[in-house]
Amino acid sequence: MSFEKDARGRDGLSHLRGNPNTSIAGVATFALGRLADAPLQYMIFTEGWAVKGLTAVGLRASNLLITAGPGVAGLGPVPTLLTGMYAVAGLRHAYWILFTSSHYFPADASLSVVGYNTLLSTINTLVAAHALTSSPYPILGSFTDCIGWKQWAGLALFGVGIVMEMVAEEGRRAFKRDARNRGKIDDTGLWSVVRHPNYLGYTLWRAGITLATGSLPATAILTAFQLAGFYTRSIPGIGGYMSAKYGPEWTDYKRRVPYALIPGVL
Template sequence: MSSNKPLPAPQAKDHLTNFRGNPNISISGTTTFVLGRLADAPLQYAMFTQGWAVKGLVAVGLRASNLLVTAGPGVAGLGPIPTLLTGMYAVSALRHGYWIMFTNNFYWPPDLSLGIIAYNTAVNTFNTVVAVHALTSSPYPILGSFTDCIGWKQWTGLALFASGMLVETIAEESRKSFKKNPKNKGKIDDTGLWSIVRHPNYLGYLLWHIGITLTTGSLIATAAYSCWQLDFFYRTSIPGISSYMATKYGPQWEDYKRRVPSTIIPGIL
């Protein structure tokens, strides 16, 4: 895998070989990435407010209503939970935009950007649809203040989202600093979070995405997404990056794997 964000499965290993380590900047690829990710939150907002998510659910035979999507204290015509989700979509898009413009140092062509955009948009569309279905199925009225209208799932989701963003950002920025130091040329970053797991950036990504899905209010969707994302990492992303690292660093990579056996979750996976 050529980046720090999950790639669509068919592209992961090919782009790893072709683009990782290429110092040239793709203006078209970076621009596509930023604009595509920033377009996601307005799209999800429209799915809430224009009833597109409701229409999609009804089309497949599921009960859905926009009544609770817009009811209760929120922002810009949204209820509390859709407001939280739309805010999370926007923050994650801004985080990705910052990463591609200021942290990333890999060549990033337009087709790779489109793959990342499509993946994140698909996941967030899933979350939006799940949230509408969960709200429609909720037996509880939306009363009181904004904080009165969200429960433990939303608070936990927010905590996971914030933690994931922090972990991912620290991992990426610390590695960037490590690589910029001339003394570390040709070395694998085994400091900080990288001394605990081999892919702390993936851990951060997993946490904040799980946080978004949990905020929808559906435990089933949260479990399903968690399993899907972990499977994606272990079947596609990690094998691709391991192949690249083994080729580039040889015995140093093997020694690193021995010293840091956990790939994503410390002591577990």
């Protein structure tokens, strides 16, 4: 996954691209910080911090609805699903920094990425705690009996986004490692469809997590925020770097692949 973007917590880091050095502190901060997200969100659910925070600002929330019903380790079905999604996302990011990324990541850049993703996860956890207060889902029956279409749709979006992001990043890594492609822009696979398929994948899986909380308004708001961050700040930043590095090749690539994120739309 390519992290040179505000919408994931940082921008203006294009100067880190192409740096062959490795920051052990940065890699460790990135990997461990992202892996810590799921345990942290689990504690926010189980320790009652979500409910306390919501009630402190006058919003409804109930610990009973967070823990009742079939789930794992004291969580109800929806919090179990969300915590599992946080865990998969954290593993995905840890794999990326350890095995896929070729960019230099100092500790401060890693902290900004970890902080941004932790913030989004915490917002989703709070949204879920509030949404469960008026949950239409039963608390008796099997796990699948106790979740609804929003959770299934969110899980599907999450899966598609994670796979899309990984396929894009791993495909680009393989392209760059081939000596025949030295100095070329990757225009193969998903990169021939849109210029930033990794950004789109990230947006989809983030939207999937938010949809799984059960809140359609939160899903719309967070998705719009993510897309706006990519489109207005991250993509122009990367475009400037690519233009300076590749010149006419970048101009030609933009002509052949006109859409940055969503084919036919954006």
